[in-house]
Amino acid sequence: MAEALVLEPKDFASDQEVRWCPGCGDYSILKAVHRALADAGSDPANTVFVSGIGCSSRLPYYVNTYGFHTIHGRAPAIATGVKLANPELDVWVITGDGDGLSIGGNHLLHALRRNVNLNILLFNNEIYGLTKGQYSPTSRVGTRSPTSPSGSFDQPVVPGVFAVGAGATFIARAVDIDQKGLPTLLNAGREHEGTAFIEILQNCIVYNEDIWESVSSKKTAADSHVVCVHGQPLLFGKDRKKGLRLNTQSLTLEAVVIGEAGVTENDIKVHDETSTTLAHLLLSMQAPLPMAMGILHRRQGEAFDTTYRKRKPEGRRQRVKALLRSNNVLDRRPAANS
């Protein structure tokens, strides 16, 4: 790109009118995406947003880069094709809990285990929005919806735990309204070599309002989430007196209060983002334990697209001609007989 071309977040907004419901959490995520792209100095020509189907998947239309709104559940597969065809591109995948974990669960699994260099953003609102409010694979047991009027009874999947199981090398969690932290987190995922999986807790104001209120409301947030920072003790609460301790007997994390029952800061588990075991424990925590936020797991692993053969075709026509002769050749030309 020409020098002096510094793009602002607004430069990454497309000319299309945004069509989400007023007050939808997607607006804040979109804003964070624009900000992240500007912060990273992204080149719109070399950036591609690929999405599936659902409310979240409309996002590529609103970002002024290349964008591909595909079919339900298949964004990771299409994005894999984009990335393998041109590994120079910065490829983002936008998906939701239904798109990514229900109809598209298989592709998400394989993108994660292959470790394709993609930045996958899964908007989790625990509901099907665009089809008018049916319960989703992440809906909590008891979710009342048009297809579960007496409350859903199937066990939900925890997106991050699924990602751990699939062998993901980068797993993070954030909340939609966090305009300060989210852009930084998105860019951490973008910079990661391999698949970055970022679950964004997103508020559907129409069908599942305030499902994340405990972590998004100022009143309760401090006690209901823990921001995990590599090398830092896992502390939370208004005055950061609460912490997570590893119970070595049960192999679970438990919430403790420093200064109570003889607990000191030394008892608090220090976050190690390279540990898949700790990531699993953190991601599995449910209320009354705090919700784990931030970069929960990050480790090095070879990205599929860097291993994927990139040899450029050279002397291609000669090679094709040689292939045509890759079997015994019967020469009936006159010259051969002379």
Add this chain to the structure above:
Amino acid sequence: MTQQEMWQKTSHVVRFAGDSGDGIQLQGAQFTQASALTGHDLATFPDFPAEIRAPAGTRFGVSAFQIQFGGDRITTPGDAPDVLVAFNPAALVVNLNHITSGALVIVDESAFNEQRLRRADLNSNPLEDGSLKDFQVCAIDIAALTMEAVKPFGLGAKDSGRCKNFWALGLILWMFDQPREPTVQWIRRRFGREASVMEANLAALNAGHAYGETAELGAVLAQHSIPPAQLASVEYRTITGAEALALGIVAAGELADVEMMFCSYPITPASSLLHQLTGLEDAGITTFQAEDEIAAVCSAIGASYAGKLGLTSSSGPGIALKTEALGLAVATELPLVIVNSQRAGPSTGMPTKTEQSDLYQAVYGRNGDTPIPVVASRSPGDCFDTAIEAVRIALQHMTPVILLTDGYIANASELWPLPDIDTYAAIPTARPNPLTDDKRAVFSRDPQTEARLWASPGDAAHIYRVGGLEKDYDTGNISYDSDNHQRMTDMRSRKLASVAKFIPAQSLEQGSERGLAVVAWGSTYGAVYQAVKDALREGFDVSHIHLRHLNPLPANLGELLAKFDRVLVPELNTGQLATVLRDKLQIAVIQHNQVNGQPFAVANLKAAIRVQATRRMKEASHG
């Protein structure tokens, strides 16, 4: 057929049959090479079960390889073998019904013991109970002779026994006076690292050959040189459909100067194409084994969006899974090639048996008005040109294209004149021209082809967003406008129709424009060609029309068919092309259908032609 008649023939049909672990296919492939290098025309038909190593000695586990070769023009592997090599009782009995009366039957005598007979559900020994009275039988203890030949190399009993396919091959090569050299070279390459195995196989091959020379089997097993075919003065090789498809694909990429990505998921009988294309990066193609059929087509579409040509391949059940994504490729106006190696359906059906029953799926099988061009290859070698044609249509018109082949052509081989790709026309693409600083809008379309601009990421001048939602005709932005949807649907129909402007007028393979037209497509080519040729010789008023383009049909087809009294459509399905012809051309056609998992026999088609065609008595008597 008497012995004398048999050995006067200038072409022969040989069938090798044994257990699916006996190396029958290898034996057939090696015989094919020898035959080709002798200058014979040939066509082969590998016929094997879906099981990898079915229980030994069972009827359902029989694997066979049939070849017709010789001095005549050969277009089919032959209706009925006149030489059968059977390695066990099951291989003998399942093939007996198909072989010519008076045929030579060579069996491995050692396999006709009580236990093996029981495995083949036989109560008596066919070598003794008179079931072979119509044939010339040559019972040889192949197992023992092989063991003896390979003894010096110290292999175990199992490995020694596995050499018997080369022993038998040696004998058959001797019988038809064909060279051992290509097989010797192959054995050296294949077993180069295991000296004793290599030596043992070579010894078995030579021993079988020497047995023919020295055993004095008299008239039953004598040596017969088959004259070479009258071939053009060019270079030839043998080629299978899967090989020719792979070569056609890489050649097309070079002709279009487009890099390619072939994304597929293993399925019988389509997997061989993925195998063939793997490792050819320097020829401009990469392969990706996706997690499923849907991911395969989707990653191919992703590649096409990113500026490479995406290709995918499967068989009917897998194509069904890809169908939603094909609609996306149509909606987003991206090039894509989908190869369907058809097999017998419905559902899993018969994976290794051939059928032409996915034509409806290709032409009609999608939600919405979603036209996709369809081409079909007619023979193994023809897969090369059909692949180039599919790629051309995809790139020139910015559309997915379905290429229909089938299990029969994928595995069968024929003698093929080597093409000179320097004589092929370059394939145009709809890419923006960076030299002219191309500022065309991405969705401006070529009025001739309806192709939109193939802009791709990396190009700062054409950044665009697209998806499966209906888009505005001009800008590509989401549009639910009713007039716009009409306009887009019309454009998509027009695009399909425009393909017909770039394809050659349909011509006749044989015959003249009157009487009975036999209209066929795909792998029935060889059998239909031979049947019509014979019928013409017998004085029938018949022609052969073979379609490569099935959607759209060639522009002149309706006019051409109107010149005939009747149209007969032979197909390996229940009448799918017949329906398409009735639908698109509003003509009456007569169906002739077979769905037994096997290619048409020439005799079967001849019978159908005789019923429908009239004899040109006068001309026949003068001709």
